[in-house]
Amino acid sequence: MNKILYIGLYGIMLAGLLSGCRKLEETPYSSIFMEQFYKTPADAEAAINGVYGDMAGIYSGPSALLVPDFSADQVYPRPVVGRNTLTLFIYDPEYSVQSSFDRIAESPLNIWQRSYAGIEKANWVLEKVPAIVMSEARKKEILGEAFFLRAFFHWTLQKNFGEIPVKISPSKSLEEAYVGKSSKAEIYKQIYADLDSAVTNLNTYTAAGTVKGRPAKEAANALYAKAALYNEDWSTALQKAKLVLGSGKYSLLSDVFDIYDVNKEDAARQENIWAFEAERVSPGNSSSLLSLYGPASSAGPAYGKSTFGSIFAYPAFYNSFDPGDKRRAQLMSTSYINKNGAVVPQNKITPITPNAVLVNKYMDANSIGSSTSVNIPVLRLADVYLIAAEAENRLNGPAGAYQYLNAVHKRATGVDVAAGLSQTAFTDAVIQERSWELFAEGDRWYDLTRTGKFLTVIPAAVNDVYPARSIQAKHRYFPIPQLEINANPKLEQNPDWK
Template sequence: MKKYSIYPFVLLLLSAVGCSKLKETPYSSIYTDNFYKTASDAEAALVSAYSPLADLGSGPALTLCGDFSADQVYPRPVVGRNTLTLFNYDPNYTTQKSYSRLFESPQQIWISCYSGIENANWVILKVPSTTMDAGRKGQILAEAYFLRAFYHWFLTKNFNQVVVKTAPSTDLSVAFVGKSPAADVYKQVYSDLDKAIAGLPDYSTTIVKGRPSKQVAQALYAKAALYNGDWATALAMAQAVLGSGKYSLMANVLDVYDVSKKDAARAENMWAFESDRTTPGRSGQIMGLYGPKNSDGPAYGKQTFGSIFAYPGFFASFGATDKRRQLLDTQYVNNSGQVVIQKNITPITPNGVLVKKYMDPNSIGGASACNIPILRLADVYLIAAEAEARQNGATATAYGYINTVRARAGLAVLTAGLGKDAFVDSVLQERSWELFGEGDRWYDLTRTNTYMQVIPAAVNDVYPARAPAAKHRYFPIPQDEINANPKLTQNDGWQ
């Protein structure tokens, strides 16, 4: 599996050295010397920095690595898909090395993020000398800084101490780098986001879909700071987003996931993996995984497999008036117009609850237009609520933030009088209800170090026992990468 190495360019460089008598030009020289001459070169290079995000979303490791590990949804118990849920994976990711399972594994996160970082680094190095419009040049660089920040943050929340790469690997002397402490990773994320914020435009409907605005960079800053325990920064950045007035919650939470309204939903769904049914866009597997088996529910999509369901206990946790409960269901209407009770499809997965966040009745086979949210305005409200409470206690301001989200969901306001810890617990619960199925919950449990208390209770008749250990707080670095990089060391507990 060396072809998936973090440093594929090393093999190219070694090949060039081995064939030096033939006077071949190394690939890296072709790439850097004969490219980045024109504006179109710069735009193409930026697209290459976004491309690994599409690999994460189409798999979709973007959400499933976290979601399969957490307490909201679970996979159909097939080999390679249940290892995260049962916590029986290893640094080789042995059962996930088939093509299809790799795209759902932490190994794919490592591969995609470092590919994105490498491509962003080339943009940051070379675009400044490209002949093109100065304004657009500045925005391209800002997008590259944003992407490099996102990829580093996504890596550290999955693997903790990771390699910080801020320059392209032009030769072997800079190819191999050791891990940095998480504090240094966040320092780099902050630095890159400062540059991104300075160069990105405010949100408007004219921004190309899938591209970040200034407020998206601030939202990522707020979330990264929350994960870093930097409450003041998290609060300040969240307030900058909310105070800008550029984004707003949709009146009906169900509309956020209505594929026919996804253009309007960008007012709340600030940044997402943008999925398209037809080429040249990219589509993902997520609709097919969440829909009923054998494409039997036409509302879900034309090609679905019944591969992911919600735990009954999670479904039961919603209040009766919570509109978000309508994004889960225990039955569906099949292709013959009959109501099918989900529990009757045993023995595939007894008592499964269907998730309705990713539905596209007009899909083209398995290709859907279902976007996968990465940063939503509702998330920013809850970041602000948590950061305010952790810094200043359960203030009226903190209640205002959480109650904005609760009111939209159809819930009564959270009554004042909670202590700081109880209020934070309420925010974390609200995050679970609001953001389920979006790859968020596992990281809330790991950043608060509560996963070993919460996960053992998240069981059902498919997975009657789940026992995470301390080492599972972070995924092991793929062994292939350890083997390829002599300066890279394995995470604690996985040696």
């Protein structure tokens, strides 16, 4: 699948550019390749694996986490090599600083390019696989996976860029690659349609029968619930969340640390509905989170074999936890043990500030260099409980929503949330619970932008490394990459970025 020339939605243009004097009206090479490719069951498997490859491309970098997390109020980067552009909101439509090879994997540009590459490949799967002679059961499942992934990519693009082109057919000509933006309502209509098809085609989850990293029917409903939440479609969000919670397939782990324990990943699937499955071996996809979150000069067995001290948590976020909250132990604010077994005090963790707080979610004592096997949750049951809590409250008030919020809060604290909250206060409590539960998982920024809280929360999320952060209304969505606008005459920049 790596022969495909698509880089972004309009990477198809490269076929013409690389041909020198040939006219742009030609059929792209990638289209010719695809037309000749889909013949056997092995081709179908390779094709759907290619779609997963682009999902891996935004998690291994990992732009899917760092782009939103650097923008939010939980963690911050060491300000080096342009890594602070997201935290300080000094990026531009060119993504000029982040376009270098070593920064593109942490850029919105990577999210755009990888998502549209995945959509293009999914479109070819959905067009060509139905005609392949193969197991009908496996064919149905492959189609379900393609529908699921296409919905996931469109949702990923919408929450990052706002109105974006919806692409539901493969590009067989340059003209077909030129697509204008769709409204938010149109984008979610397509996401819903794809997830309806995914639910129809995918098998229900079984521990023995579901391949690691592949979505089951319940994962499609979980994504449906979360997409509907972002669409402020509270009734659909609640309905789909209830289907997941009532399926009997998942339960919350008793110890929240087990979700990220590399030695317990099979047991963690009790809660992890769908995750990026990282592998420290080659061939396989890994993640750079361990190396970025671990302290500089390698922490040894406590963190992994090679760590650089590139990301830390804001002290104010650490202090927001109740001391009795078990999740606070996923942050370390005092000291750590280095590779020689010595205790390193807080003020020696990093040279940039004596107030650094380490994040402990992505440790792997047996990492191969910086390559880790710690899985990154994308959809997990605690998230679904909190989706149900927010949706129920927004529809009907807090009375019936406490049960969902308390399922998550009580696991961490041992007590229920105080009763008697107003509807507005309960929504705020859910958003705060999401911050504590899902931190460093690429979720918080979107909670702030979808609720409009980003304009008040971000200016207060400062420390001695970033004493001021100037955010504007236009930063709700990232600018559409200028290179895509230059390539596509039908594509317009987001209004606030013109």
